[in-house]
Amino acid sequence: MTSRPTTIASAQLDDRPHEECGVIGVSGVDSAAELAFLGLYALQHRGQEAAGIVSLTAEGTRVHKGLGLVAEVFDGPCLSQLRGATAVGHVRYSTAGGGRAQNTQPFVVRYAEGDLVVAHNGNLTNAIELRTRLVEEGAIFQTSSDSEVIVHLVARSRHDSVDAQIDDALGHLEGAFSLVMAVGEALYAVRDPRGFRPLQLGRKGRGYVVASETCAFDIMGARYVRDLDPGEVLKISGSKIETLRPLTSIGRTAPCIFELVYFARPDSRLWGVSVDRARRAFGRQLAREHPAAADAVIAVPDSANSAALGFAEESGIPYELGLLRNHYVGRTFIKPSQSDRDFGARLKYNPVREVVDGKRIVVVDDSLVRGTTGRSLVKFIREAGAQEVHFRIASPPVRYPCFYGIDMPNREELIGARLTIDETRDALGVNSLGYLSMEGMQEAVSEGGPYCDACFSGNYTAPLVDVERGYAPGNLALRS
Numbered sequence: 001m002t003s004r005p006t007t008i009a010s011a012q013l014d015d016r017p018h019e020e021c022g023v024i025g026v027s028g029v030d031s032a033a034e035l036a037f038l039g040l041y042a043l044q045h046r047g048q049e050a051a052g053i054v055s056l057t058a059e060g061t062r063v064h065k066g067l068g069l070v071a072e073v074f075d076g077p078c079l080s081q082l083r084g085a086t087a088v089g090h091v092r093y094s095t096a097g098g099g100r101a102q103n104t105q106p107f108v109v110r111y112a113e114g115d116l117v118v119a120h121n122g123n124l125t126n127a128i129e130l131r132t133r134l135v136e137e138g139a140i141f142q143t144s145s146d147s148e149v150i151v152h153l154v155a156r157s158r159h160d161s162v163d164a165q166i167d168d169a170l171g172h173l174e175g176a177f178s179l180v181m182a183v184g185e186a187l188y189a190v191r192d193p194r195g196f197r198p199l200q201l202g203r204k205g206r207g208y209v210v211a212s213e214t215c216a217f218d219i220m221g222a223r224y225v226r227d228l229d230p231g232e233v234l235k236i237s238g239s240k241i242e243t244l245r246p247l248t249s250i251g252r253t254a255p256c257i258f259e260l261v262y263f264a265r266p267d268s269r270l271w272g273v274s275v276d277r278a279r280r281a282f283g284r285q286l287a288r289e290h291p292a293a294a295d296a297v298i299a300v301p302d303s304a305n306s307a308a309l310g311f312a313e314e315s316g317i318p319y320e321l322g323l324l325r326n327h328y329v330g331r332t333f334i335k336p337s338q339s340d341r342d343f344g345a346r347l348k349y350n351p352v353r354e355v356v357d358g359k360r361i362v363v364v365d366d367s368l369v370r371g372t373t374g375r376s377l378v379k380f381i382r383e384a385g386a387q388e389v390h391f392r393i394a395s396p397p398v399r400y401p402c403f404y405g406i407d408m409p410n411r412e413e414l415i416g417a418r419l420t421i422d423e424t425r426d427a428l429g430v431n432s433l434g435y436l437s438m439e440g441m442q443e444a445v446s447e448g449g450p451y452c453d454a455c456f457s458g459n460y461t462a463p464l465v466d467v468e469r470g471y472a473p474g475n476l477a478l479r480s
Helices: 032-042 076-081 127-136 148-156 162-170 215-220 257-263 275-289 305-315 343-348 372-383 421-428 438-444
Strands: 006-010 019-027 050-057 060-067 086-094 107-111 114-124 175-183 186-191 200-204 207-211 223-227 233-237 240-243 296-299 323-325 349-351 360-365 388-393 432-435 477-479
Touching: 019 032, 019 175, 019 186, 019 233, 032 050, 032 076, 032 086, 032 207, 032 215, 050 114, 060 076, 060 114, 086 114, 086 175, 107 148, 114 127, 114 148, 127 148, 148 162, 148 175, 162 186, 162 233, 186 207, 200 215, 207 215, 207 233, 257 275, 257 438, 275 305, 275 388, 275 438, 296 305, 305 360, 343 349, 343 372, 349 372, 360 372, 372 388, 372 421, 421 432
Parallel strands: 296 360, 360 388, 388 432
Antiparallel strands: 006 477, 019 086, 019 114, 019 207, 050 060, 050 086, 107 114, 114 175, 175 186, 186 233, 200 207, 200 223, 233 240, 323 349
């Protein structure tokens, strides 16, 4: 399979195993599980479906995981039982397998060398191919997660040492994977050769921590050391750190630009780039490309706050708190008996009438995916008295699904794939609509690139093995 970019023309994928996740590893720190808990709390935005922590000692492992938010899954007595100086943690949100408890990570299995622990952020693009082969060889899978493939590859390797078994397993993987693994008290941290998903190294006293984002280090009281390089494999044992044989270089790295657009927390730094500053740069460039005559700039909170500030700084239009977000909306709710397609948005957002009434408003959002929330927000803002509504998107149109670990709907559900910009403007009910250009987005954060922009461009840098070989559901037309 070559590594040339692949462009996908159409897709209908109803069960893509995309994982939006956060991972934590702690080594050489007393009460490692408690520290991992703090890190997962900071990474809660990366997954709200399930959480888990595994602690490891010379005597064995202790596991606690469950469905729900970090604070719902763990409490003091639970954490006190997770003893040891090594821990692996994971928060998960996925479209595959729904809320099934068996998909909750970290995965733990007993194999010849001891207890193997795996936590994965990303999506393997050859998972179905590997799984099919492993099942034919007699492997029995307990979950519907692509991450379980990694467990079986390590456990079934015929190499003598753990290091060699892990190296052997990693060589079979394609796609996006930032991994934290452990065998005994040895912790392993891995980033795929293209570097799609972030993974960072920090120092805590005499020990080390790894995490998906630097915001976790802040709450853990750890010092950021560096990002793992694409393809890097680290082995950490207490205060000792060792670089193992790197994965085969692909030649072109491709960190996910959507992490900077939306997914990462604004107080994190990824690949040497401040997420907050990146989003402000997107907003400033957006104002240059699509100016508007308006009285106020407001953000769709919270992910678009920084971009809206950048738009206001560049345009000179005052930034106002025109939309408030309800942070206490649970993951599930009971809809009222009457039909109200705006109900979900009404629960989450409310306009500040005093800010928008009689005003020309610029609404800045980080991205536009389905467009359903955007339509509802525009309706609310107009009901609050806005004279004009100008919608500005701090990224290009999302036209393609992601196969590398960000949850995106089917292409037919993406408003940017179905409608032209003028048609989207009319569908939203706004006076004008402007997207940040691809060139403007890339240039704004060029110091950290080149990036993967497949969800905007359709240029997939890692081969879509399962899709190309017909394993994935749906009718896909591909062209090279």
